[in-house]
């Protein structure tokens with residue numbers, strides 16, 4: 203395999219991308235970000251003179267734009283997505299057009315442009331609710347929502363497109379947590395930390411459900427490594443990745459002790475009792491990848507960011523809340 207030097211990151215101006223792009227630049231990659239920049243256009247201002255970074259503001263459904271953007275790329279990391287259930291449910295047609303319909307053309311154009319490696323951010327939600335204690339990759343997928351269903355369907359499409367010289371890798375990450383320049387405060391650990399810090403209160407829905415989490419530093423380290431692992435180790439493979447499988451209530455305890463003062467916890471019954479414990483053994487055994495950052499680290503990092511003013515208007519600015527932004531932008 204010749205080395206990968208130029209990478210297109212779709213959705214690179216999102217939560218995961220905002221932490222991944224600087225990391226890849228630091229490692230010497232040429233990075234192209236193709237994104238609608240829904241959550242802020244100023245994200246990469248500090249890199250504006252960096253010749254290794256190309257920002258392309260546009261839509262992954264625009265096939266002409268895909269052709270020009272993919273020219274000269276060795277790899278794609280596909281993150282662009284309407285990326286949570288509530289945002290998806292706002293406009294299902296829109297969600298389908300981005301999360302499913304745009305996928306096959308993207309893969310085809312990547313292939314015909316000479317891309318040699320395609321990395322797809324699926325989700326551990328593709329499993330649905332399992333009775334098995336440890337959810338491993340070969341278990342049947344039983345997605346419960348369209349968001350998860352389309353993730354599963356894209357996996358299938360990608361695996362079909364795989365061929366000699368076009369290496370495919372599917373990652374099924376747990377819910378990501380921790381601080382990033384484009385912060386999401388609508389994911390479990392981040393929500394609880396934000397509320398506990400700013401209001402002294404946390405609402406815990408249900409509480410006993412297990413939710414696997416992964417620190418954003420580990421998530422982005424994995425994507426970095428995915429450009430380096432030898433073809434034979436990843437080609438056509440699917441890997442779960444998560445770190446700690448804690449109950450929501452336990453996450454609440456971690457948050458409370460990190461905030462360092464009494465936090466009132468309001469437990470409300472929830473109709474979202476999805477509980478899953480994903481196994482990340484396969485990626486550890488086959489690729490030697492092990493997350494190194496804990497939930498405590500994520501919570502502490504968030505609190506530090508709140509304290510130092512890096513997250514202004516944390517409770518209300520729609521930039522941190524996908525559903526609020528999607529309601530505001532009227533994307534078609």
Ligand SMILES: NC(=O)c1ccc[n+]([C@@H]2O[C@H](COP(=O)([O-])OP(=O)(O)OC[C@H]3O[C@@H](n4cnc5c(N)ncnc54)[C@H](O)[C@@H]3O)[C@@H](O)[C@H]2O)c1
Pocket residue numbers: 212213214215216217218219236237238239240241260261262263280281282283284285300323324325326374375376377378379386389524
């Ligand atoms: N964050 C998590 O907890 C988590 C967990 C598992 C999987 N994932 C997957 O990882 C990926 C990244 O997640 P994230 O949290 O960074 O999401 P995010 O919502 O923060 O980022 C998605 C980005 O995609 C862009 N985008 C949306 N539609 C687009 C379009 N049509 N054309 C171009 N850009 C478009 C948005 O502007 C945004 O910047 C997603 O595919 C998500 O499903 C995330």
